[in-house]
Structures are given as C-alpha cells and as structure tokens.
Amino acid sequence: MKTYPECIPCMFEQLLRSARLADLTEEKTFDVIRSFSKQLAYSSFSLSPPEIAVQLYREIKRLSKNDDPFRAVKRENINKALALFDEMRKLIAESADKLDFALRVAAVGNIVDFGALKSFEISREMLDNLEINKLHWEIDELREDLRKSSVLLIIGDNAGEAVFDRALIEAITRLYSIEKVYFAVRGAPVINDVTFDDATYAGVNNVAEIITTGSDVPGIVLNECSGQFVELFRTADVVISKGQGNFETLHGCERKVYFLLKVKCGVVAKITNAGIGDILLFSNKNFLE
C-alpha cells in the first residue's frame, strides 16, 4: 500500500518510541528527527510506510552506534514467550479445531508489540475470545491450500512473536503432509523485528529452515530482497505473512499470500474494511484496496 497522510504522525511516534528504547539522548533524538524530516521532504508517498520508515530505524542504529539497539527488549520478549510455549502446545493439542486454534495462538503473538510483553498470560478463554473478524477469517480456503502443499513459507514479524509462530508451524506440520517449512526473517536488525539470531533463539530452527529476506526493511519489498528469498517466495505453495508491516508492503504482489495480523491503525482498518483491534486471516486474492 502507499503511504497515507495519517501514517506520518505515526512514524514520528515510532521514531520516539524507538529512540527511547535505544536509549538515545534528547539531542540525538532530535538528530534523528532532523534527518528523517529531510528524507520525508523528498519522499515519494507512493512507497509503503515501512519503506519510508526504514530510514528512521537506520538512523537510530547509526546514532546509537548499535547495530541491534532492541536486542535486550527482543530477548526479554522471546524469553517471556518461551515460558508460555508448553502451554501453547498443550492448548493447541487439546483443541477440537487445531489449525484454527494454532492460528489464534500465532495471532496473539502479533498482538504483542515491542516493549509490550509484560505480565502476559495465555489461556483457552483468551484465545477463544480473540477479536477475530469472521468476514476476514479465510481458514477454510487456507485448509484447502495446505492440503495440496509441500512447501510452506511463513514470513515472521516481531521477535517474541516467532515463538508463537513456532507453535503454529508445529501444528501445521502435524496436520498436513508439508515437506518443507521456511521461516523468513529480516536481513538485518530493524526495530523489534525477528532476525536469524532471534528466530534461532526462539527455537524456530527446530520446526523450519530459517532464511533471511536480505533486507532491513520492516516488511517485504521484493526488489530489495535477496534472489534466494524472491525465488522461494515465488515458488512456495503457501505463503503466510504475519503482521502489518509485511501486509503494507506485500498485499499488492502477484502471488497469493495469506495475511495473519491484528489491525493496529485506522489506515489499515480502512483499506481492509475491518475495525482497529480486529484479527484477520485473509488472502490478497479476495482483497481489493
């Protein structure tokens, strides 16, 4: 999707939250504001929000002299998610509809945003009562597609979320005769998004082959990704993309992609015809911006 005017204040909010998490001084925060403003002044707003916002994350890395300023936050979130992992598994195993339940678990992972995983608990009641938007919960079509598939690609989002995705992958491989699962991560640290190290730390390597996109954009911009990733993206039988950043960059692509996400802002609510807070599972084939 293109960038909407409403995305701009939101980018500056992200800038502040990120600068705070990266422990930047006020002076350096203003340096990021100045530098990002300069880029905005000459930006094409036909680019997606993650393609524009990546500049501010790069600048925060540069000024914090830290290639991964959110490492500690990410590790903390992964640790907290790992503490819930056995419970997730158990809840899925005891469910009548295991795929539905595993998708709910993975959606809960997307609810957890950076710095937000505090005293979090996971329970059947909470998962049963998720704000699933029934009009955008295309699980029957996904079931059909998984039945015919041998290669599945999951595109990860936040670091802590990867633990929840691991539970989903485990469930899918038990339910369907998938031969190979790939889990795509960012090519370099950006905000709290999942990297190769994070995914490994989250144990995703036990259930999938972790591959990087080759890009530090917090989304999937195909012409910035590695040839290896693009090839896999094109040839996988089913692609499931997690979170808003991947949706914002990817929904216009040619191939069929399932998006599993929580709607976190008014712009995405508007273009998906859903409400803020809704949890959606839908493919771009049934979706027109």
Place this chain on the structure above:
Amino acid sequence: MKTYPECIPCMFEQLLRSARLADLTEEKTFDVIRSFSKQLAYSSFSLSPPEIAVQLYREIKRLSKNDDPFRAVKRENINKALALFDEMRKLIAESADKLDFALRVAAVGNIVDFGALKSFEISREMLDNLEINKLHWEIDELREDLRKSSVLLIIGDNAGEAVFDRALIEAITRLYSIEKVYFAVRGAPVINDVTFDDATYAGVNNVAEIITTGSDVPGIVLNECSGQFVELFRTADVVISKGQGNFETLHGCERKVYFLLKVKCGVVAKITNAGIGDILLFSNKNFLE
C-alpha cells in the same frame, strides 16, 4: 518553552486535523507535509512549539488559497458559545465567589478546542466539578493584584473561547475598579485562534478594547509582535494569558503573567508538574521549568 521530541508527532497530528478542516486534498496535504518536514529538518528546537508549528499553518493557508480556512468552524463555535452566554452570566452572578466562578467559565472556554464544540452545555454542576489543580490555582494572589490594578490585559486563545473570556472580563470589571481592559488577538488568522473579527463577532468589544499582537504565531513571541502590543504587554498591571500556545511561548518572559489553561499534553503536564486534563491558574513567578 523549548520544543521537546514529543511535540513533533503532535505537530503532524495538528497538520492533519488542520488540513482536513481546511478541506485540502490528499495531494496538497502531502505538499504541506513535505514543506513542513523541510522546515523541521533545519529548525532550532530551542524555539517554542508554536514558533515551529506556525510554518505549517502558513503553508495550509497558502495551499488552500484561503487566508482564514477555519473561519466557518470559528464562527460556528462562537455562535454556539454565544448561545450559552446568558447562562454563563447568570451562573457567575449567582455565585458566592464570582471571580473564582468566572475563571472557571473562562477555563471551560479553553477546554473547547477546534471542531470540538458540539452539543456542549454549561451548568453549575459542571463548573463546580472542573478538574482544577488546587496546587496551581493562584486565585488569592490574582485577587490581590487585581485590587491594585487599573490596566488589565487578557491574551485570547481560541475564537469560541473569546465568548467565555468576555464573561470573565465582565465579571472582573464589576468586582474591581479596573479602568481599562485590553483583549489581545492574533495579528492574522492561524488555526482556530481568535482574530480581531472573531473577537468583535463574539462581542468582546463591548467589554474591552481589542488589540492585535501583530503576529500570526499561535502564541506570543514578543520580538514578532507589534511595538504597540509589546508596550502594552510591558505596562499593563495584570496580564492573564489563556491556553497552552500562549503559555508555551510566554512563560519564560520577565514580567509576571497569569496563565489560565487546561493541560492538553504530556509535555506541558511535565513542565507544570500537573496532570493531563488539569485546569491551572498560575503565574510564571511561582513557576520554574
């Protein structure tokens, strides 16, 4: 006060709200975003927020080809406030502490922000229950100062609010032997701030001499104001400044100024040591940033 990093997303929010009220197209809204970003990139953040934000309002005026894009909104708010005027007067007249009550009425005017005066009612109960911050309600000192004064200057804020200020001025001139009251307005239209025309339409001319600051900054930057205004500002016996914009630009000035405002953001809450939503009456003489 200087500009804080937290002020930047807020300025872009104001930009969007203002562009919407001025009926700018998305394309022109992006033009304002680009142009304001360019200015931000080279701004000194030791300037106050209104001094920086004035650029975006100027740009909106330029691109909407309308010197007063908020005229209709302002007139609507003034009309709604005028419909409440007799009730305000009555409530003040029937109060035990008329100055306190008139200040509450004027504070309520400041609560009403642009586009916000919808189905608004005014009542004794509501005014008695205002979220006054008792630690910052320096009414006894103001009483003392008014008793010794012959020239009073009120610095206006929003257009609709001027009707409420008119009720305050009327009450003060009945209670104290003030010889002359001035009501200062912006030198040119900016957002929904009160101008000479708006103040006259609100009937402020019946209780005070309306003078302009000579500047279109939505606050008081003395070296941008007319010599006439600066002279009056320096020599008035008591100055009462309404709203956050005037506070942000004025609190560091040498002379004693009373600020009557509702705290509308975290930054002003922090530097006034109050809570968001609190209503304050305090002078810069008892205040240290």
